[in-house]
Amino acid sequence: MKYAKENGRSDEWVKRGLWRVRRPKRRKSIIQPTGVEDCGGELVFKYRLPRSGSLINRLKVVGDLQVNNRQFEVKLNSINIHGKIEDECVELQVRCDKKGYINTKTFMEKLLSRSLNCIGCGACISSCPQGALQATERDVVVSDKCDRCWNCLKVPCVIEDSERMTSVKMDPFMISPCEKGLAMNHILLPNGELGEVLARRLRAKGIDIEIHEGGRVLCVSKTFPTWRLERYLMNSLFNE
Ligand code: SF4
Ligand code: SF4
Incomplete structure (x- = not known):
């Protein structure tokens, strides 16, 4: 209670044990x-x-x-x-x-x-x-x-x-695991247009891909190796 008062925390913060809630991890x-x-x-x-x-x-x-x-x-x-x-x-x-x-x-x-x-x-x-x-x-x-x-x-x-x-990073995109724990990797792109173009080209190669957030996030199964995905993305960006 003393710490809570000194640091401007409410009684509620102590009673409900909100002090147990840790700060979320900082993103790199x-x-x-x-x-x-x-x-x-x-x-x-x-x-x-x-x-x-x-x-x-x-x-x-x-x-x-x-x-x-x-x-x-x-x-x-x-x-x-x-x-x-x-x-x-x-x-x-x-x-x-x-x-x-x-x-x-x-x-x-x-x-x-x-x-x-x-x-x-x-x-x-x-x-x-x-x-x-x-x-x-x-x-x-x-x-x-x-x-x-x-x-x-x-x-x-x-x-x-x-x-x-x-x-x-050298890529204009980032690949990260799905935050909800689904067996998917997310490809984060700077804009939706790029996402639409990449999704179309990757689908043409037979890769199953979902488009979210207007093309800024593409979802691919985790079974698809990340290194291959990176290579496909770079090839799709520059060779077609
Ligand atoms: S680059 Fe070398 S000196 Fe610098 S933090 Fe890494 S290990 Fe230490
Ligand atoms: S590249 Fe080789 S020679 Fe150069 S600083 Fe590193 S360890 Fe030393």
Whole structure:
């Protein structure tokens, strides 16, 4: 009762045991591309990312980082990253080969998410055979000794999958399990038109799909593997 009074809670809150009701879990925040372009054999993903400490420096694990004024560029085989540094954020364009999309996606999502969320615990430092990772007060930075072996991305990161993590996604859609517990996966789309087009194309491939919320949510049976669904969605978006 004393706690309730001190914190402005009503008697009802105590009597009905509402203090037992926990706050709902925070949803993980996810940064999706602000635009995706189909440029022939290549895809271009555009982002606006918060300007966190080591975000740009950590791109050294992709390739040679060239910084010129407020612009930077990194190249690695079929991946080309071009960025613009603004006061509050970084505008990023990730250009990649369509054929290598799945590999690029796995790599870039991990790298960008870790770079944005790193708390500098130092757990990944010993994984670097070149001694290229150095701890700072708030995160870790990559030195020019990096030879792109990507060992540091293979070891688990303490912040990964935590509720506090802000994930960066390459897809313009999100696939998540049905919140009501049905054996369905939901595909969340930024607009209904895109949903209608995708549903039509996926049905033409024989995939059983339901449309909800004017096309912004598509439901597919959970028995359909997520990785295949992602591939179908990307192909439907860009190849037809
Ligand atoms: S393990 Fe993760 S949080 Fe810890 S220093 Fe490495 S990248 Fe940062
Ligand atoms: S582990 Fe490999 S990719 Fe990571 S910083 Fe060291 S040399 Fe670079």
